């Protein structure tokens with residue numbers, strides 16, 4: 728599968744990245760940091776972990792990348808795709824409303840809002856090629872680390888590309904695009920509740936989308952749009968073709984072309 732390449736511009740951000748002095752960053756993370764270098768100021772600090780600020784920081788502990796808050800009684804955040812794939816296989820991803828909304832024929836699905844990648848993994852298990860976009864640099868780096876650490880062979884890594892940035896700021900044309908702007912803290916999530924709340928804090932600085940502007944982009948770039956909503960949430964400002972309802976969320980299909 729050949730994926731599109733396109734450039735992206737986002738606002739400048741600071742990332743604190745700490746590395747135990749005895750270990751060096753793996754090559755894949757060094758390469759991922761280069762993706763951020765035009766737009767982000769990365770502080771790589773090889774001193775001791777006491778320097779992690781209140782707002783938290785990324786730490787390479789020699790084995791994996793984790794996000795840590797120094798003074799909060801929560802476990803470090805990291806993504807474990809092997810574990811999540813097992814959970815999805817156990818809980819029957821085949822009946823997923825997301826997969827029903829996407830449809831069997833979709834070859835490449837763009838996941839415009841990757842987050843923990845739980846939904847991207849569902850799409851991959853469902854047999855689709857997936858291009859996953861994430862605009863938050865911290866989440867992006869956690870995704871890249873989890874991707875390279877994953878050994879479960881149910882996921883064909885050649886069919887998955889994780890991209891840094893905002894697809895809505897590019898000219899990408901999508902046959903099928905998935906959009907999940909909501910932060911689902913009540914339904915099934917890949918992270919435990921407390922960690923999920925803190926994870927939300929990392930992301931809230933990125934701001935909300937203006938959905939009427941986004942709808943204009945969707946009209947000219949997307950043929951089949953799937954939007955995740957809380958069960959009783961407002962409809963995305965485009966006409967709905969079909970709805971696939973779960974207990975706490977629904978997937979709205981907007982056929983645009």
Ligand SMILES: C[S@@+](CC[C@H](N)C(=O)[O-])C[C@H]1O[C@@H](n2cnc3c(N)ncnc32)[C@H](O)[C@@H]1O
Nearest residue numbers: 840841842843844845846861862863893907909
């Ligand atoms: C609600 S979460 C998505 C949850 C995801 N479906 C999952 O399975 O975990 C939204 C994520 O999308 C990212 N995001 C939101 N708007 C975005 C955009 N326009 N471009 C790229 N990433 C975006 C946020 O940074 C956040 O990580």
